[in-house]
Amino acid sequence: MTKFIVKKYHQNDYSIWNEFIAQAKNATFLFHRDFMEYHQDRFVDFSLLIFEEEKLKAILPANKSENSVYSHQGLTYGGLVFLNKLKAEKVESILDEILVFLKENAIEAFYYKPIPSFYFPNGNHETDFFLFKRGAISERKEMNLAVNLELPLQISKSKLKHFRRIENLDLDIIEEEDFEPFWDSILAPRLLEKFDTKPVHTKEEILLLKAKFPEKIRQYSVYQNDEIVAGITIFETKNVVKSQYGATSEKGEKVRALDFLFINLIHKYKRKGKRFFDMGIVNEENESGYHPGLLKQKEELGCTVYNQDFYKINIK
Template sequence: MSGAEPAAIRVERYEPGHAAAWDALVAASANGPFLFGRAYLDYHQDRFEDCSWLVWQGLRLRAVFVAGRIRNAAEPATLVAHPGLAYGGLVTAGAAKTPDVITWLDALRTAWHAAGFRQLLLKPVPRVFCRQPSEAALFWLHRQGAQLAARELNSVIDLTRPFRIGTWRRGNLRKARLHGVAVGCTTADADYAAFWELLATNLHRTHGRQPVHTLAEICRLRDRNPGHLELWVARLAEEVVGGVLVFQDARQGFVHTQYIGGSPRGKQVGAVDAVLAELLRCKVPAFQRLSFGISTVQGVVNQGLLNQKEGFGATAETTDTYTLNF
């Protein structure tokens, strides 16, 4: 005797009333970092229109798709996953089977087209941020004729295995000890302000730009996402001379260095390397992977930045962007 037919798949656009169901799925997922929770996603809704989607099977939420578009976008028919984050896309409840993922994405594509979208720009969640990575969505993209639009280079350390700090980095650590550099995690608003001034000065001097987040935004995100943002600083006497702001997710198993910076004096005494070494020491064994972030701009490698990361034992992983027309 055959069983009951499975419930039909239903796709709908995200609305604020879905927030509790959305957050519950992300919290149970194998590939949804805390940045996909509404407490993080909604902070920049003044700049980005949320164009996320939910996939239901009967009354059960099976997946969500994290996406949006820039308000007043020049190309409003392009769905971007995600314009305000470094990545986006499909998040599934637990380890979804490949045929299900393909079915859900087929249904989503039909819904996107019906909603007026004609292109998908997708930056899938990198493996380093997933408790249990799956590349079923990449297989679907390939079958649909998607094109690889960009590939950047991320540096990752496996914290579950021994890693070796290189000679140059060890020299900087000795220098930091000799100069009395003190490293610690801080929650003080004054330390955030000091680090942000240092960071903004460096970025403006080197690249002519400012941090993606303002100081007010980063403090608000820290308060809205407790336990997920930490600032580690290096001090000479009472002066903040270097620091690393990390995003972390113990459930997914990663720590990510979102911002790294040192003052001229800090660079002379190895302050940033001292912070990174202490960060690595403290995050084992609670976390399994550390992401140093990308060392490329539009595919061009910043060799000095890459050398610093690989000097701590990091290896290369790619982060990709795909375009799909429909």
């Protein structure tokens, strides 16, 4: 029986890692080392490479915290990454070798968050099944809202009514290279005011990532009389566009500038042939576990609910 060899990522693996990501069945640019390492000072990397007869067969973007390993806390999603030709039985064997490796390294728990299913039309649930069969529990679920762009759009009548009205309000949509107007004038102050929080990425970090991934990270802003009133930061992958950030000023709220931008982008990416428009999660620390207002807003824009799963397996 073929033996799989698991090793921790080292900076010397930079090229082989990124070459594998470019060919993988279930990877996005978030797994490129240039993306993963923009916040390397915040996480202890514990990424793994799995070889069979010296050929790289799978990778696991991961970090370590105390005696636990996570796939990866600094990324929106994660999971075991492999090529399309890798069959399920080998995925099972690779997972077993990873669990052995974790135990040998005194890891007590492994937390796993796969990519939402709509990112990959060829499926991506092998690892979830094998984790479950080895005692993994569903630690939690989050509702991930997304528009299926391959189906007729289901934008609510009220949204479309306002959209047609505000089309005549002299609003200009601009794709811009400069993230500063949106970050400084809209996103950061509005998040602080409404939620007492900050963007996950600092302005300097998003500018760095934009420079490294110019075709994957885009900024769309809405201006009225040369004043920015709303914006959406897009992360673009092969099949999916994700609104990583969306916000509007008080003036923009009055003219529903953010809805105007969302609807225009939904139509834009539908024409471009993207499969899904991902609007992210709606979770909140309350009894119901979600933000009712956000859920309603995204459903009215045509979203339906997909699961974002989180698993935990104790290492025995």
